[in-house]
Amino acid sequence: MGSRGGGSGAGAGEVRATWWGGDSENSALNAALDALAQETGTKVARETQAWDGYWDRLATQTAGGNAPDLIMQAGSQIPDYAERGTLLDLNTQETLDVEAIDEGLEQFGLVGDQLYGVVAASNAMGLVARDDLVGQAGLSLPGDDYDWEELAQIAVSAHDALGDEIWGLQDGGGDLILFVMKVRDDGRQFYADDGTLNATPEDLTAWLQYWQDLRDAGGAPPADVTAEGQGELPNTALAQGRAAMGFGWTQDYVAYARLSDSSLSLHLPPHVPATPSLWMNAASLWSVSSTSSVPDAAVELINQLTNSTEAIEALGISLGIPPSEAAREQLTGSLSAEEQIAMDYMSTVAEVSTPLNRLWPAGFDELRTLLGDLNEAVAFGDLSIPDAVDQFFTTATDFT
Amino acid sequence: MNATTHEAGARGPGAAGSHPPGRASAERTRGAGRRRWSPRRRSATFAGYLFLLPWFLGLFGLVLGPMLASAYLSFTEYDLFTDAQWVGLSNYTEIIGSDPEFRQSVGVTFTYVLASVPLRLLFALALAVVLNRTLRGMAFYRSVMYLPSLLGGSVGVAVLWRQLFGRDGAVNEFLGLFGIDGPNWIADPDYSLMTIIVLAVWQFGSPMIIFLAGLRNIPPEMGEAALVDGAGPLRRFLSITIPLLTPIIFFNVVMQTIVAFQAFTPSFIISNGTGGPVGSTLFYTLYLYQKAFTEFEMGYASALAWILVAIIAAVTAVAFLSSRRWVFYADEGR
Numbered sequence: 001m002g003s004r005g006g007g008s009g010a011g012a013g014e015v016r017a018t019w020w021g022g023d024s025e026n027s028a029l030n031a032a033l034d035a036l037a038q039e040t041g042t043k044v045a046r047e048t049q050a051w052d053g054y055w056d057r058l059a060t061q062t063a064g065g066n067a068p069d070l071i072m073q074a075g076s077q078i079p080d081y082a083e084r085g086t087l088l089d090l091n092t093q094e095t096l097d098v099e100a101i102d103e104g105l106e107q108f109g110l111v112g113d114q115l116y117g118v119v120a121a122s123n124a125m126g127l128v129a130r131d132d133l134v135g136q137a138g139l140s141l142p143g144d145d146y147d148w149e150e151l152a153q154i155a156v157s158a159h160d161a162l163g164d165e166i167w168g169l170q171d172g173g174g175d176l177i178l179f180v181m182k183v184r185d186d187g188r189q190f191y192a193d194d195g196t197l198n199a200t201p202e203d204l205t206a207w208l209q210y211w212q213d214l215r216d217a218g219g220a221p222p223a224d225v226t227a228e229g230q231g232e233l234p235n236t237a238l239a240q241g242r243a244a245m246g247f248g249w250t251q252d253y254v255a256y257a258r259l260s261d262s263s264l265s266l267h268l269p270p271h272v273p274a275t276p277s278l279w280m281n282a283a284s285l286w287s288v289s290s291t292s293s294v295p296d297a298a299v300e301l302i303n304q305l306t307n308s309t310e311a312i313e314a315l316g317i318s319l320g321i322p323p324s325e326a327a328r329e330q331l332t333g334s335l336s337a338e339e340q341i342a343m344d345y346m347s348t349v350a351e352v353s354t355p356l357n358r359l360w361p362a363g364f365d366e367l368r369t370l371l372g373d374l375n376e377a378v379a380f381g382d383l384s385i386p387d388a389v390d391q392f393f394t395t396a397t398d399f400t
Numbered sequence: 401m402n403a404t405t406h407e408a409g410a411r412g413p414g415a416a417g418s419h420p421p422g423r424a425s426a427e428r429t430r431g432a433g434r435r436r437w438s439p440r441r442r443s444a445t446f447a448g449y450l451f452l453l454p455w456f457l458g459l460f461g462l463v464l465g466p467m468l469a470s471a472y473l474s475f476t477e478y479d480l481f482t483d484a485q486w487v488g489l490s491n492y493t494e495i496i497g498s499d500p501e502f503r504q505s506v507g508v509t510f511t512y513v514l515a516s517v518p519l520r521l522l523f524a525l526a527l528a529v530v531l532n533r534t535l536r537g538m539a540f541y542r543s544v545m546y547l548p549s550l551l552g553g554s555v556g557v558a559v560l561w562r563q564l565f566g567r568d569g570a571v572n573e574f575l576g577l578f579g580i581d582g583p584n585w586i587a588d589p590d591y592s593l594m595t596i597i598v599l600a601v602w603q604f605g606s607p608m609i610i611f612l613a614g615l616r617n618i619p620p621e622m623g624e625a626a627l628v629d630g631a632g633p634l635r636r637f638l639s640i641t642i643p644l645l646t647p648i649i650f651f652n653v654v655m656q657t658i659v660a661f662q663a664f665t666p667s668f669i670i671s672n673g674t675g676g677p678v679g680s681t682l683f684y685t686l687y688l689y690q691k692a693f694t695e696f697e698m699g700y701a702s703a704l705a706w707i708l709v710a711i712i713a714a715v716t717a718v719a720f721l722s723s724r725r726w727v728f729y730a731d732e733g734r
Contacts, residue, residue, distance in 0.1 A: 056693040063480035227587035231672035
C-alpha cells in the first residue's frame with residue numbers, strides 16, 4: 001500500500017489543497033508539501049486563509065462546483081458537508097492507508113459508516129498561564145484536582161496583586177467548548193445521544209453568572225478589553241500581557257508561546273477526577289472533494305501527510321499533536337521546549353480524559369457563535385442573563 | 401477621425417486600420433462622399449458593435465444577468481447547495497416584519513450615512529478651498545491630501561485604527577495628558593461606530609478633487625466685481641462661491657450618499673466581519689454578507705439587496721426633488 005493510486009498516473013496531476021491557519025500552520029504545511037513534491041512529483045496548488053474567512057470561502061467554492069481537491073475540515077463541519085454530498089467517502093478508496101492513526105480519533109471523520117475525513121492532528125483544551133504575571137502575583141496554580149470556584153479565586157487574587165489594568169483570566173464565557181466542559185465536569189453530557197441538548201437553562205444561567213461575577217470582581221477583564229482582543233491571537237488579552245491566564249487549544253499554546261515575551265505554562269483546566277471533562281479532540285481533518293478530478297492523488301497526499309517521515313518532520317506539531325504513535329515517537333527529541341510541553345500535555349490528557357458520547361450535531365457552529373454574542377451582550381450590560389438563556393434555548397430547539 | 405479611418409479601411413475583414421496612417425486624410429474625404437453607400441455603412445456599424453462587444457458581455461454577463469438572477473432568488477429559499485424553492489414574498493415580509501437584525505443594521509447604516517456624508521463633504525470643501533491657490537509645491541500637497549482615500553479600505557488600517565483608538569491607543573494617551581480618561585473607542589459599543597465615521601471622513605480625497613475642479617471653474621470676474629463693491633472674503637464665499645458651486649455640491653452629495661449606503665470594508669475589517677461589539681457596527685451590507693455567505697440564506701440575502709436598492713433609489717429621488725430648491729445652474733439665467 002501507499003503507492004500510486006489506481007494506475008491512472010494520478011501522481012502527475014496537480015492537486016489543489018486548502019487549509020486554514022496563521023503563519024506557523026502555513027509555513028509548516030508549505031514545507032511538508034514541498035518535501036512531498038520532491039519525493040513523489042505531485043504538485044500542489046495551495047489556498048490558505050485564517051479560520052474566520054475560511055468557511056465562507058470554502059462554502060462558496062463548494063456551491064460553485066469549484067471546491068479544492070484536498071480540504072482541511074473540522075469535526076463540527078463534516079456532518080453538514082457530508083449531508084450535502086460534497087465530500088468523498090474515503091472508505092471507498094482502496095488506496096487509503098491511514099491505519100497508523102490512533103483508534104479513538106477515527107470517529108471524528110465518520111458519519112454513519114462513511115469516512116469523510118482523516119484526522120490531521122489532535123488537540124485538547126488547556127489552561128495557559130503567563131509565568132511572568134503569575135510570578136509577580138505570587139500565585140501558585142492548582143494541580144490536577146480543582147474546580148471552577150478555585151479558578152475564580154485565583155483569577156481575582158491575580159487582579160488584586162497585579163493592579164487595575166491586568167486581569168486574572170481571559171473571558172471564556174462565550175466559548176461553547178468551555179461550557180461543554182463545565183457541563184461534563186458536573187457529570188453530564190452536553191448533547192444527548194440523539195443530538196438534542198442535554199444541558200439545561202440552569203446550567204447556562206450559572207455559567208453566564210459565573211463569568212459576570214468574575215468580571216465584576218476583576219478576575220476577568222471588562223467587556224471592552226475582551227472585545228478589542230477578538231479575532232486574532234496576537235490581539236488577545238493573554239498575548240498582550242493584560243491577563244495572567246487564558247484557555248486555549250494545545251496548538252494555541254504553541255502559538256501564544258511564540259508571540260509572547262514571557263514564558264508560558266500549560267495546565268489542566270478545572271478537573272474533577274471522577275467526571276473528567278476533557279476529551280481527545282480532532283484539531284483538523286483531511287477530506288477530499290466529491291467533485292475532485294484527481295481523487296487518487298488527493299488520497300495519496302493524505303497517506304503521505306500521515307505516514308511520510310519527511311512530512312511528519314516538516315509539520316512538527318504546528319497543526320496540533322500528530323495523530324499517530326509512530327509520528328509522535330519520530331518527533332520526540334526534535335521539538336522546541338514549548339512544543340514538547342504541548343506534546344507532554346497531550347499524553348497527560350490521554351490518561352485523564354473521556355471521549356465525547358457523540359459528535360457535534362448540525363447547528364453546533366451556530367450555537368458556538370451565538371454563545372459568544374450573548375456573553376458579549378451580557379458583559380456590556382445590553383442583555384440580562386435570563387434573556388440570554390431564553391435566546392440560546394430558543395435557537396437550540398430550532399435545530400432539533 | 402478613428403471612426404472614418406475604420407469606415408474607409410473596412411474593405412474586407414481584417415483590413416480596418418491596417419493601411420498606413422498617411423492615407424487616412426485622403427480616404428476620409430472620399431469616405432465622406434460615400435456615407436450613403438449602405439453596405440459600407442452597415443459593416444462600419446457592425447465593426448462598431450464588435451468593438452462594443454466586450455463591454456456588452458460585461459454588462460449582460462456580469463451586471464444585468466446576476467441582477468435578474470438575484471431578483472428571482474429574492475423570492476426563493478436558496479442555500480447555495482440545493483435547488484431554490486419558490487416562497488413568494490415571504491423573505492420580504494420576514495425582513496420588514498420581524499427581523500431585529502435588519503432594523504439594527506438599518507439604524508447603524510442611516511447613522512453612518514447621516515454623519516459621515518456631511519462631515520466628509522465639509523472636510524473636502526474646506527481643503528479644496530485651501531488647496532485652490534497657486535503656491536509652490538501645491539501639487540504635492542494635493543497628492544498628500546488624497547493619500548488617505550487610497551489607504552482607507554485596506555486591512556492595514558484596521559491595525560492602525562487599533563493603535564490609535566484602542567484602550568491604550570495614541571488618542572487616549574494624548575487625552576491622558578489633559579487628565580481625561582478616554583473610553584475604548586473601538587471596542588465600546590457606544591463609540592465604535594464613531595471611529596468608523598472618523599475613518600470615513602478621513603477619506604475625503606475624491607470629493608475634494610471634484611470640489612477643486614468646481615472652484616477652478618468659477619470665473620474670477622465675479623469675485624473681483626464683488627470686491628469692488630466692498631464684499632469681504634466670507635461674504636464673497638457665501639454669496640458667490642457657494643451658489644456657483646451648488647451643482648458640484650449636489651453631485652457630491654448624491655454620489656457620496658450612494659457610496660455610503662454601500663459601505664462594507666471599514667466595518668468588515670475593523671470588527672473582523674462580526675459587526676460587533678454587540679451589533680454596534682452591523683452595517684447593512686455586512687448583515688447581507690453574513691446572511692449570504694455565513695448562514696447560506698442566499699434568497700434572504702438577495703431580498704435584503706433589493707430592499708437596499710429601493711432605499712438608495714428613494715433617498716436619491718428625495719435628493720433630486722429637493723435640488724430644485726437649492727441647486728443653481730449658472731446657465732439657466734435665474
